[in-house]
Amino acid sequence: MASRFFPSRRTGLALAAGCFLFSALAAANVRPGDLSVSQIEEQLQNCPLVESLNEHKRATTPETASLTSRIFAVLFPSTPAVNSLLATLYISGPPNFLLALCPPNIDPSSLSIMVAFAVGGLLGDTLFHLLPEIFLGEDSPDHVSFVMVEPNKNLLLGLGIMVGFFTFVAMDKALRIATGGQGHDHSHGHTHEDSTTASSTGANTNGQSGELKQRKSTKSAQEDGSKDETTEKEINPSVKMAGYLNLIADFTHNITDGLALSSSFYASPTIGATTTVAVFFHEIPHEVGDFALLVQSGFSKRKAMGAQFVTAVGAFLGTLIGIAVQEFGGHGDVLEDSTVSGLWGTSLSWGDMLLPFTAGTFLYVGTVAVIPELLETGKDKGAEIRKTLTQFLAVAVGAGIMLAISWD
Template sequence: MAIMNRSYAILLVVLVVLCQVIAAQSEKTTIGDLSSAEIEEQIQQCPLVQSLNAHKASTAHEAATGFTARAFAVLFPGSPAVNTLLSVLYISGPPNFLLALCPSDIDPASLNTMVAFAFGGLMGDTLFHLLPEIFVGEDSPEHVTLVVADGNKNILLGIAIMVGFVSFVILDKAIRIASGGDEGHGHSHGHAHGKIEGGDKAAASAKASGSDSGAQADGLRQRNTDKSNAKIIVPVEQQESGPSSNRGYLNIIADFTHNITDGLAMASSFYASPTVGALTTTAVFFHEVPHEVGDFALLIQSGFSKRAAIGAQFLTAAGALTGALMGIAVQEYGGNSVDAIPTPGLFGTSLHWGDLLLPWTAGTF
């Protein structure tokens, strides 16, 4: 009996030692394979971090129940994928319906003001929301967030931003080259009228007295004198044919491509955090209103009827849905899904392909 008890004791000691060895070996082999979420979860178990969480919870109640937070919760109540599709509906529907209220002859000066407003909205969202989210991350309302510095990760994020910027420059240049260069690519072309002014009147009077050589000379001198004050007038028939119409179709293609980047931006923003997604949607909405009005005016100047121009704008809105679906697919199958199996990151970092979508779209802005 004593021998049996001694054997059980030895076996128990061996099992305890073996469990300790396995636990130590497991800790050594898996600490480097932990994902960012797992590291964050273990950091939250630290007593100091828990004290900070309690202090944050006691002081952040009023901020969490503000009007903006409640409005975003009502407008975007679902998962990142559902919220992305809702944001496409918000930015595509109202701006296009507002075009029915726009007159066909829009003042170019007001277009310049709206374009400046649209540019400021996107730049504000990029500088104050997207870039901080890309490099630092979004603050969580439930607990404090600690950031682990990683130089290689920051380099990859910066490269993704630069690739997005270069991609947009190449696309913009290609559109300009296809439309015949930089001239006439803005909203200022197509304002010609079929009237005769200045030197053309002098030329007409000179041709009427063509039998008198002296009158022809006087007309020639008159034409040369008035050349500096004459305007180059393009007949309406020439304006409506050829290059102007082609410019309108090229603008539709460019607008469709631009809306794809909008959809990608909103998908990547909502998968980063609900707050960043809601703010990006707000910025894109206030960008889309003047942008759609400007494109509508350009299509009218290119010979489109008002009904055809509005229909073309609804067609280009499908680009935002296309970009949103592409962004959702990249996020779901690129390692950012909640149910995704943890896999090694890119180039020894914690980044996956889905994490590079937000910096790429920030570069395209």
């Protein structure tokens, strides 16, 4: 048991608070094993030494809330369940409406800077917010907090992170098998090249026919143009199938986003808000890239936008599943016979495992799924150096925003 306030005094505080706790329990004829973690925390707050630390902490805490805290309070004013649904609406609505401003022939590779910014946001949220919250909990502005070292609890949390990571490995592998070896991100570039080649071929055909038939009437030229358009719209079946498989992958990915939002808000309002920001940063290039792939697969701009709105339902589904797990997943409390009712003999519940699962998925998306795309280089060394510096700057800005929110 160790205090997370005044680290230089950590050992002394733990001993003093522990001595007070066991003295109080002995006076009340209560065994430590009869108490849950929350009840032990409550007993520790009654320790005179801890009470004095609480008074000092409240006296040194700024009276006025920070700007980010006030903004988050306006955006997320209710319970964790309601705030989770609001966050899902925020990350699903605006990015999809932005697609109306995107040209149909957008090149997904031009989104590399935006993707780098999203990577910084996802990794920043994972390293600055999620992982500290998973293993240590969140600090409170009103009182000092204690970390209860519980056998096998950290191991189970680490297992949850690994399960989340390899869940996305399995999803990516399945998609690569279904599309003949092309992953979700890399398929964007390949299909774009295919469609570009088809367009170029069509343009050359138009030029040749124009040279051979310069004296054709306007009506005949219009008829030939309509035939060329029909030829251009004939999409390779594998490319068209990749578009539909991408919709399935996008729907599944959005479910995990919803799980991430719900688990984060049940952990704390701050973690929920920062996770919403990170997911929002990621969703913009993700949605634009998927939109471009659908257009290249034969969708019209309107149908591609409609399909993206349909996949957004997955985020709400994931949020509702996460809320149900949190509300009905049970709580890991210590019973009167000193047996623990949580998972595998710990105080953890199924709801507590959603946040580690989220951290694992974020680690995969922010590293394995995206970093290879940022490592791709061209032959122009000077241009690649400038591009790399810009990408690193974008990563630093994304991570810096997460750090600033956490620090504030």
